[in-house]
Amino acid sequence: MAQIALNHVTKEYNNGRIVAVNDLSLEIEDGEFLVLVGPSGCGKSTTLRMVAGLEDATEGDISIGPTRVNELEPRERDIAMVFQNYALYPHMNVRKNIGFGLQLSTDLSDTEIEERVEEAAQLLEIGELLEKKPKALSGGQQQRVALGRAIVREPEAFLFDEPLSNLDAKLRKQMRTEISRIQEQLGVTSIYVTHDQEEAMTMGDRIAVMNDGELQQIGEPNEVYNYPANLFVAGFIGSPSMNTIETEVAADGTHLEAAGGALTYDLGADDHPDPDLSPGDRVTVGVRPEDVSVRAAAEAFTDQTHRATVEVVEPLGSDNLLYFDVDGASWTARVSPAFEPEPGDEVAFSFPRDALYLFDDRGVTVESRDLTDPAEAEQVTAADGDGAATR
Amino acid sequence: MVEHQRTTEVSGVSTDAYVGEEPDDTGESILESLPISFEMVLLAPSIITLAILSIIPLVVIIWLSFMEINFTPVNEQIFVGPQNYADMVNNGNVWDAWKATVVYVGGSLSLQLGLGILISVMLHRVIVGENVFTSIVIMPMMIAPVVVGLLWQFLLDPTFGLYTYMMNQIGLFINQPILGDPNSAMAALILMDTWQWTPLIVLIVLAQLKSIPEHLYEAARVDGATGFTQFRYVTLPLLKPAIAIALLLRSMDLMRYFAKVFITTGGGPSNTTKIIGLYVYEQGLRFFNLGYGSAVGLVMLVVTILMGLAFVEMIMGGAGDNE
Numbered sequence: 079m080a081q082i083a084l085n086h087v088t089k090e091y092n093n094g095r096i097v098a099v100n101d102l103s104l105e106i107e108d109g110e111f112l113v114l115v116g117p118s119g120c121g122k123s124t125t126l127r128m129v130a131g132l133e134d135a136t137e138g139d140i141s142i143g144p145t146r147v148n149e150l151e152p153r154e155r156d157i158a159m160v161f162q163n164y165a166l167y168p169h170m171n172v173r174k175n176i177g178f179g180l181q182l183s184t185d186l187s188d189t190e191i192e193e194r195v196e197e198a199a200q201l202l203e204i205g206e207l208l209e210k211k212p213k214a215l216s217g218g219q220q221q222r223v224a225l226g227r228a229i230v231r232e233p234e235a236f237l238f239d240e241p242l243s244n245l246d247a248k249l250r251k252q253m254r255t256e257i258s259r260i261q262e263q264l265g266v267t268s269i270y271v272t273h274d275q276e277e278a279m280t281m282g283d284r285i286a287v288m289n290d291g292e293l294q295q296i297g298e299p300n301e302v303y304n305y306p307a308n309l310f311v312a313g314f315i316g317s318p319s320m321n322t323i324e325t326e327v328a329a330d331g332t333h334l335e336a337a338g339g340a341l342t343y344d345l346g347a348d349d350h351p352d353p354d355l356s357p358g359d360r361v362t363v364g365v366r367p368e369d370v371s372v373r374a375a376a377e378a379f380t381d382q383t384h385r386a387t388v389e390v391v392e393p394l395g396s397d398n399l400l401y402f403d404v405d406g407a408s409w410t411a412r413v414s415p416a417f418e419p420e421p422g423d424e425v426a427f428s429f430p431r432d433a434l435y436l437f438d439d440r441g442v443t444v445e446s447r448d449l450t451d452p453a454e455a456e457q458v459t460a461a462d463g464d465g466a467a468t469r
Numbered sequence: 470m471v472e473h474q475r476t477t478e479v480s481g482v483s484t485d486a487y488v489g490e491e492p493d494d495t496g497e498s499i500l501e502s503l504p505i506s507f508e509m510v511l512l513a514p515s516i517i518t519l520a521i522l523s524i525i526p527l528v529v530i531i532w533l534s535f536m537e538i539n540f541t542p543v544n545e546q547i548f549v550g551p552q553n554y555a556d557m558v559n560n561g562n563v564w565d566a567w568k569a570t571v572v573y574v575g576g577s578l579s580l581q582l583g584l585g586i587l588i589s590v591m592l593h594r595v596i597v598g599e600n601v602f603t604s605i606v607i608m609p610m611m612i613a614p615v616v617v618g619l620l621w622q623f624l625l626d627p628t629f630g631l632y633t634y635m636m637n638q639i640g641l642f643i644n645q646p647i648l649g650d651p652n653s654a655m656a657a658l659i660l661m662d663t664w665q666w667t668p669l670i671v672l673i674v675l676a677q678l679k680s681i682p683e684h685l686y687e688a689a690r691v692d693g694a695t696g697f698t699q700f701r702y703v704t705l706p707l708l709k710p711a712i713a714i715a716l717l718l719r720s721m722d723l724m725r726y727f728a729k730v731f732i733t734t735g736g737g738p739s740n741t742t743k744i745i746g747l748y749v750y751e752q753g754l755r756f757f758n759l760g761y762g763s764a765v766g767l768v769m770l771v772v773t774i775l776m777g778l779a780f781v782e783m784i785m786g787g788a789g790d791n792e
Binding site for chain 2: 130131132151152153157158159161163165166167168169170178179182183227231
């Protein structure tokens with residue numbers, strides 16, 4: 079087991095014309111499960127491949143344990159990697175696939191290799207598949223074999239490159255818990271790359287959000303969710319995405335006004351301390367869909383009420399998702415399944431001052447939602463909860 | 470229909486719904502009333518062509534191999550039973566021809582396969598201008614075998630051949646022409662064929678190389694493989710099907726080889742390069758021993774088929790062994 083550290087790592091392609099990873103510094107603690115998450119092309123896979131040694135870093139240092147590994151071949155780094163498409167050797171049966179790394183990189187005898195393979199197979203419940211060729215296995219079974227190949231090596235670190243992307247949704251959730259369980263059991267430092275924020279939230283001890291080759295934020299899942307560092311993280315983490323709208327601080331310094339006038343918001347409500355804003359500042363307002371309360375248009379809220387026309391209703395069973403347009407921006411509200419407006423219906427919506435996120439014109443977070451006073455948060459819920467369709 | 474109803478009743482489902490869905494029996498075409506299927510009609514042209522081109526000559530050869538035919542004014546055809554085959558076993562010349570064939574086929578195959586894999590692996594690594602290199606490499610393949618024979622005879626000519634000149638410069642073949650020496654003549658023939666047909670193996674192997682996914686090599690590198698072990702444990706096993714096909718094609722071709730040998734050495738010196746194809750030609754078309762020639766030719770066919778099967782079995786480990 080080892081700590082992994084990336085120190086000002088940059089990866090450029092085509093003589094610097096394409097910067098895949100820009101000045102990335104990360105430290106992954108011994109035994110930690112770090113999830114690298116971001117949209118396609120954000121450099122997360124490149125980062126992982128640099129740690130694996132499949133790509134060379136243009137600048138910066140990568141170390142595994144006390145050793146700087148930049149110049150080492152993948153086989154010298156003592157890591158194991160699980161690939162998105164499993165990368166099982168098609169001509170070897172499961173037993174040989176799992177034992178291949180041991181055969182090449184250790185001096186273990188055949189019987190010892192055999193024992194380790196059996197052990198790994200037992201842990202993954204693929205004991206009865208050992209004599210089969212990968213072609214005869216289902217996607218989930220192939221993924222287990224790929225995991226077995228990594229586990230059996232007992233490496234310093236596991237590297238996962240979107241290992242669940244090729245599985246169907248149900249299997250993905252099952253394997254998600256499986257991987258978490260095994261990682262916890264073995265306590266091996268792990269880096270897990272995914273574009274799925276739900277996977278990131280549920281699996282990671284910490285998650286690192288990347289975009290355009292740069293690290294946006296690193297922290298525990300709840301921290302990243304509740305206190306996003308910027309507009310990108312706020313929009314990327316959480317499903318459905320956070321609702322946002324661009325506003326300008328009005329002349330009185332406490333009101334926010336959207337450009338089209340569809341939404342004004344009084345920051346002074348609820349005796350909330352004012353953020354450091356001056357009239358004329360451009361501010362992006364963000365609200366999570368679960369913080370938006372919606373009622374039929376005739377009913378008014380005690381808080382500030384806004385009106386919109388429902389465009390789409392998505393029933394999820396446990397909740398309904400309402401989509402409506404707020405001054406050109408598409409907003410989502412997660413409401414109780416009992417509240418089922420028709421598309422085209424006018425509704426009233428409101429969001430508490432506490433739930434508000436504010437981002438400045440560079441997208442940096444000025445204010446995150448207030449979770450400090452649970453009693454107050456409860457009061458707000460209670461005030462909204464009298465028979466109305468809120469959450 | 471009765472059976473159908475019964476089964477549905479057993480399963481407790483109402484039969485009525487199913488009865489109405491039985492396929493309609495009317496509207497049968499004339500084709501369907503004949504005892505041949507549509508598939509047979511589609512296959513007929515190719516089967517008839519194959520029969521004319523391949524099956525009938527084969528039957529004729531089998532028939533000929535049991536006959537003795539004398540091209541006299543009366544055109545004698547005598548049935549001699551297995552006499553031709555008995556002659557073959559007792560004839561030392563045919564065994565010499567088989568020995569020469571083994572050397573020729575074995576030498577050419579191993580040289581071509583080794584070189585072919587080496588060149589294709591190298592070509593696969595070329596990043597810029599791969600197409601140009603590939604085109605250059607496959608050029609010899611496009612030349613007619615007779616022309617290749619003539620070309621090499623010219624290059625190896627004892628008086629003005631370029632290669633002879635080069636060999637002479639390092640003190641070789643000064644007293645003996647290359648194609649006139651029993652030792653070097655066979656080597657020269659093998660080189661000739663290798664020069665012409667290695668490109669085919671390169672093409673087949675290169676196509677297979679391109680189909681091996683890059684992530685397998687990445688997995689192998691992480692698993693601890695060096696360049697050589699990657700080749701040994703990943704590339705080579707995955708090239709097996711291509712190698713089997715290349716060996717199959719080349720072995721069949723080499724077994725019945727004729728043109729280049731005929732042009733360059735004519736089987737000499739002292740029959741050292743008289744491979745079985747040339748022997749059959751001589752027996753049948755020079756000495757007009759049609760019966761005996763056919764018998765040897767048939768044996769050649771059987772050996773070729775057995776060799777092909779052996780290659781496929783050896784390398785693929787039997788078809789359908791995927792589980």
